Amino acid sequence: MIVPRTGHRAQVITELDPTRPAVTCVVASRNRREDLLASLPRHEAPVVLVDNASTDDTVAAVRAARPEVTVVPLPDNTGALARTVGVERAGTPFVAFTDDDSWWAPGDLAKAVEIMRAHPRLGLLAARILVGPEERLDPVCEVMAASPLGTDPDLPGPSLLGFVACAALVRAEAFTAAGGFDPVVRFPGEEERLALDLAAAGWGLAYVDEVTVHHHPSTRRDASAVRQAGLWRSRVLTALMRYPLRDLAGQVLSALRAGRPGLRGLAGALPRVPAALRRRRVLPTTVMSGVRELRS
Structure with missing residues (x-):
């Protein structure tokens, strides 16, 4: 059940308990105090902010300006x-990252929850992303809309094997059962x-x-070269945890061929190899076939 508040804000509430929200916005942040103070008032659901050891006084500033926000300092x-x-702290059936x-x-958050409720197998909904004040469509949306995996009859849009975390709504039970985000593949x-x-x-x-x-991408972002190396690190670690050996070898080879960013990514992955191997669990053939189709 969706109940609008006065004005433009809306809150999604549960059908069984009309006083309890059905969705929480979970924000993970580090050293982006000004961005947070600008974006937090825009959220149309309760917010859990998990602060990754910021050194710019984020925690105190948010607590003073937005006392309704649950702040979890790490x-x-x-x-x-x-x-x-943040999902553990939220305690709601749906979580928006x-x-x-x-x-x-x-x-649209209320609308997204309605869509999730209407499609019980949907574990994650990836939204359309408009970038900046000019509202440019993020190119990744065109890729997702044209997914070669097609659209299953019980899903509301093209099937995916990836998403953009800043624009995703998850079913908390699915997220938790899948292990959530892990300590190996960080960001x-x-x-x-x-x-x-x-x-x-x-x-x-x-x-x-x-x-x-x-x-609206923050001005406090890693340089492009640093980000590209980080992406290669994550790709290699994910492959080590989930890909069959031949596909793992292909991902490592791709990193080698990517030049400096790939080499830096491989170097960054090395200290985490033991932890990745402890979590290794090869994907079912059906899922791996989809991965190969997307990479072809």
Whole structure:
């Protein structure tokens, strides 16, 4: 059941308990105080902010300006694992992952929850992303809309094996059963391992163009070369945890061929190899076939 509040804001509430929200916005952040103070008022559901050991006084500033926000300060930077902490704290059946520089369009979070409820196998909904004040369509949305995996009859849009974390709504039970975000694949590129495990467990992931997330990229971002190396690190670690050996070898070879970013990514992955091997669980053939189709 969706009940609008006065004005443009809306709150999604549960059918069994009309006083309890059905969805929480979980934000993981580090050293982006000003971005947070600008984006937090835009969220149309309760917010859990998990702070990754910021040194810019984020925690105090948010607590003073937005006392309704649940702030969870972590002593260390845990990367994407902070979102898993946020889901545990949220306690709602649905969780929207919104970054410190993104937010759902007015009314669309409530609409997304309605879509999730209407499609019980849907474990993750990926929204359309509009970038910046000019609202440019993020190119990744065109890729997701044209997914070669097609659209299953019980899903509301094209099937996926990946997503963008700042614009995703998850079913909490599916997220938790799939292990959430892990301590091995931190950030960026943390989405693939979770997407693969959701699919392996039988949950659907779909791109839904009817709902929108706004993303105004923070000015406090890693340089492009650093980010590309991080993406290769995550790809290799994900492959080590989930791919059959021949596909793992192909991913390592791709990293080698990518030049400096790939080499830096491989070097960054090395210290985490033992932890990745402890979590290794090869994907079912059906899911791995989809991975190969997407990479072909």
